[in-house]
Amino acid sequence: MPRVLTEQRRDLVDAVADFCRRECGSPQQRNALAQPHDEGIYAKLADAGWLGISLPEEFGGAGQGMTELCLFLEETAYGRVPMGGFATSIIAAAAYEKFATDEQKKLVLEGVIRGRVEAISMSEPDVGALTCRADEVEGGWRINGQKTWCSNAHIADHILLIARTSKESSKHEGLTQFMVPTSVEGLRISGIDTMGGREVNDLYFTDCFVPDDSVVGTVGHAWHQLMAGLNLERMILGASMLGAARRAFDDTLDHVRQREQFGRPIGSFQALKHRIADMATELECAHLLVYSVAAHIDAAPDELVTCEASMVKLKCTELAKHVSLEGMQMLGGYGYTTEYGMESMLRSTVVSTVYGGTSEIQRDIIGKTYGL
Incomplete structure (x- = not known):
């Protein structure tokens, strides 16, 4: 299909298409890359600078817009590149960019650009009436409860967790976002078998402690932050x-x-x-x-x-x-x-x-x- 593209955007599409042909162009190559996310391919995408295509230049990104991001996503999907961790990483990174502290932004955004994976966890049986709780304790928060359908938690550095921190009259109030390292004590990540392979997970939090500086954005305003x-x-x-x-x-x-x-x-x-x-x-x-x-x-x-x-x-x-x-x-x-x-x-x-x-x-x- 013909596209009207600037020279810069055409160069991006051509470069990504060439990468896809070289790395995933044959059935044999694709069969060898059987998992939804391949770390080797992902590292090459990071080296090319594409994983930070829409992220700010101050953190090492390219600072491009939605059009360039869509072109990259369309072309890599067409080329069947196994980069399943990218979508959750870029969604999480955008949330950190808008609401996180400078330290959180530097840690997460620079990590995504280098090829680290991030996850975001909201899903429960009733998304609006979340029961996974984070209770304030001395020096931080203690998390208990279960999440489900969390994409890429098993390969992520952190989970951007949405937990209930207070009971309000509206089910959309009293929710808070936390940056939770996947290595934290008290977190168990259990894969869910699907016909697409290992992509999603159940998360079990048992007295999982995170410090005060793990809060992303404003306490109690996670729902509005999510809508953004x-x-x-x-x-x-x-x-x-x-x-x-x-x-x-x-x-x-x-x-x-x-x-x-x-x-x-x-x-x-x-x-x-x-x-x-x-x-x-x-x-x-x-x-x-x-x-x-x-x-x-x-x-x-x-x-x-x-x-x-x-x-x-x-x-x-x-x-x-x-x-x-x-x-x-x-x-x-x-x-x-x-x-x-x-x-x-x-x-x-x-x-x-x-x-x-x-x-x-x-x-x-x-x-x-x-x-x-």
């Missing part, structure tokens, strides 16, 4: 799934052009040709949506574009799932084999409609912005 990061989270997920959808589409297109039945390529039959046309049109729509919203955020970075960011997340994740499923069907039996890779594309895209706020939640958010 929703643009970023949804754009990260949307741009990544746009890249995944493009990859599933291109792999499908290559197959239907080459695979012959009845003396002609199967893509020349109208039943498949029209499906390809529909997917190409939807991909172009998604591309325009992602980068128009990214441009808006770059122009007004402090504006909370709730509706538009939810549209990006909804459109791109649902499209990636749809294109991968269509690709599996058009590849026939080949789509079910690990050799061709479409089955792993389907596994990774299906879950994208669940994490970061389900598609139903995104639709509800969008509807509310129209007064419904």
Whole structure:
């Protein structure tokens, strides 16, 4: 799909695409990089300076905007780079950038740029009525309770934990963010087996002590601090799934052009040709949506574009799932084999409609912005 890019942005896309071809371009390379996050690949991304693409220059980042971040995410997802720790790291880093002390910022942001992984933990059965508690004690806080679905906690340096510090009339009040080292005594990280591999974890806190300087931001205001990061989270997920959808589409297109039945390529039959046309049109729509919203955020970075960011997340994740499923069907039996890779594309895209706020939640958010 054609893009209108500045020379600098085109150079970024070309450089990332070249990296992906060299490091993950063949099925053999991708099979050897079977885990969602590969430390060797991630270290190379850090050496190239890309992990700090959107982080401030004062900490060693590139200081670029949402558009550049989306281009990087789209291209690495298209190239199927196993860098699962990046999304949570950049989301956590943005929260530290906005609310943390200078010491916390230096520790976390410089670490992310060097290739260290960060995690963020909010999820419980009822996100708004969190029961994981942090009680104030002499010199700090003592944490008790359980968290679940914490992505990348097992490979992270710290967990940005949201815990209840007081009981208020509103379930969204009385929550506080803490920087919790994963090595702290009293924390047990237990992996949850999923069809995507080792990505998410249960966290068990038992009399886990953290000092006063572990508080990130203002005590009791974590919910409002979290809301400030929703643009970023949804754009990260949307741009990544746009890249995944493009990859599933291109792999499908290559197959239907080459695979012959009845003396002609199967893509020349109208039943498949029209499906390809529909997917190409939807991909172009998604591309325009992602980068128009990214441009808006770059122009007004402090504006909370709730509706538009939810549209990006909804459109791109649902499209990636749809294109991968269509690709599996058009590849026939080949789509079910690990050799061709479409089955792993389907596994990774299906879950994208669940994490970061389900598609139903995104639709509800969008509807509310129209007064419904």
